[in-house]
Amino acid sequence: MSWKIEHPCPQCGAPVELEETDRIFTCEFCRNRLYISPRETFQFFLAKEQPGPELYFLPYWRFKGMAFSCDELQVTGKIVDSNILAMTLPHAPPSLGLRPQVLKLRYASPEVPGRFIKPEHLLAPATACGCSSCAAGHMPALFVGEIKSLIYSPVSVRGDWLFDAILDRPMCQLNDGALEGPKTDEDLRVEDQISFFATLCPQCGFDLEGEKNSLVLLCRHCGSLWQARNSGFENVPCDFIATRGRGDEADMYLPFWSISADVSGLPIGSHAELVRLANLPQLAQAAWENEAPHFATPAFKVHPSLFLRLTRMMTFLRNNPVRSSEPPKPPLYPVSLPLNEALESLRPFLASIAHPKKSVLPHLLDMAFSLKDARLVYLPFTLRGEELIQQEIGMSVQKAALSWGKLI
Numbered sequence: 365m366s367w368k369i370e371h372p373c374p375q376c377g378a379p380v381e382l383e384e385t386d387r388i389f390t391c392e393f394c395r396n397r398l399y400i401s402p403r404e405t406f407q408f409f410l411a412k413e414q415p416g417p418e419l420y421f422l423p424y425w426r427f428k429g430m431a432f433s434c435d436e437l438q439v440t441g442k443i444v445d446s447n448i449l450a451m452t453l454p455h456a457p458p459s460l461g462l463r464p465q466v467l468k469l470r471y472a473s474p475e476v477p478g479r480f481i482k483p484e485h486l487l488a489p490a491t492a493c494g495c496s497s498c499a500a501g502h503m504p505a506l507f508v509g510e511i512k513s514l515i516y517s518p519v520s521v522r523g524d525w526l527f528d529a530i531l532d533r534p535m536c537q538l539n540d541g542a543l544e545g546p547k548t549d550e551d552l553r554v555e556d557q558i559s560f561f562a563t564l565c566p567q568c569g570f571d572l573e574g575e576k577n578s579l580v581l582l583c584r585h586c587g588s589l590w591q592a593r594n595s596g597f598e599n600v601p602c603d604f605i606a607t608r609g610r611g612d613e614a615d616m617y618l619p620f621w622s623i624s625a626d627v628s629g630l631p632i633g634s635h636a637e638l639v640r641l642a643n644l645p646q647l648a649q650a651a652w653e654n655e656a657p658h659f660a661t662p663a664f665k666v667h668p669s670l671f672l673r674l675t676r677m678m679t680f681l682r683n684n685p686v687r688s689s690e691p692p693k694p695p696l697y698p699v700s701l702p703l704n705e706a707l708e709s710l711r712p713f714l715a716s717i718a719h720p721k722k723s724v725l726p727h728l729l730d731m732a733f734s735l736k737d738a739r740l741v742y743l744p745f746t747l748r749g750e751e752l753i754q755q756e757i758g759m760s761v762q763k764a765a766l767s768w769g770k771l772i
């Protein structure tokens with residue numbers, strides 16, 4: 365479930381409502397169009413219309429992402445979407461529940477009256493996950509986390525009671541000084557959380573195009589792709605796979621991260637060894653003995669089990685389709701999974717392909733990937749009924765799976 369954030373337009377000040385995953389900010393009043401680049405952790409607060417005195421904001425960590433649990437038989441994935449209190453305050457609600465879906469969020473800033481309490485605990489996704497195997501500490505789940513943020517919820521102190529400042533209802537009894545111990549954050553600045561910049565191609569100055577949630581934007585004029593880095597755009601190397609016929613025959617191009625990386629912590633020194641790990645020796649080609657392992661993961665969000673299936677198909681692709689650097693006319697599906705998360709997903713992927721899994725499980729947590737090369741590869745798909753089909757490699761993705769992925 366995506367949350368709604370309200371933020372004034374940096375140019376005209378009109379209130380603009382954003383989805384949590386939006387990267388393009390469009391003001392309906394002044395037609396300003398900007399790219400939103402998150403800097404660090406987003407810090408939001410639940411707004412109270414009439415802030416009173418003695419207002420405190422309790423910190424809650426919010427985590428949303430894929431969680432994979434691995435055992436000797438299989439790797440299973442699920443979506444985790446939860447929030448937990450980030451401080452010790454007996455009897456306070458341990459979670460905000462569904463409340464942030466109902467109320468609007470705003471970026472926390474020093475102008476907001478009240479005291480923001482700094483989180484005392486680091487975000488521990490294992491706690492957010494809530495599954496029994498994580499809780500028991502047997503085989504902790506692997507997280508491919510996409511969203512980590514802090515949400516502050518307002519409370520007020522009346523006598524020795526803490527009141528929920530939004531509902532104006534008593535929440536819990538307050539021990540003496542319980543809110544005096546924790547440090548408050550005096551210097552929350554919106555500028556540290558987000559920056560805005562024009563959606564113009566750094567190479568030729570043309571307007572960049574892309575859906576509002578896309579992490580990568582396209583310049584049709586010079587055929588280049590761009591992603592945010594610090595306060596500007598950096599070029600993303602990419603290839604477009606050609607269709608057998610004309611490129612225009614495709615209905616949609618889906619993006620994949622093509623990654624070449626050295627793997628440490630596991631005896632996988634070459635791509636051929638990766639193929640043997642998956643027990644597919646018939647695929648191994650002589651040239652792969654000297655190549656770093658290469659992988660290809662979806663660059664968009666889908667259910668974890670489909671994500672692993674597509675990664676497997678793309679990583680062990682046998683044929684080498686024709687590539688072009690010219691962007692095709694059909695729409696490019698938005699990139700919603702950043703490269704660093706794609707790298708993180710290689711851990712559960714390796715566990716999912718390994719035969720036997722015993723050889724990999726003990727190393728899951730200490731394996732590391734050092735990136736040698738990464739680029740986006742766009743594959744053409746044609747729409748048949750409710751399915752998108754990639755004929756050359758025999759891949760199909762349900763339209764519903766993509767729509768569902770947009771909600772993650």
Ligand SMILES: [Zn+2]
Nearest residue numbers: 373376391394
């Ligand atoms: Zn505006």
Ligand SMILES: [Zn+2]
Nearest residue numbers: 565568583586
């Ligand atoms: Zn350009």
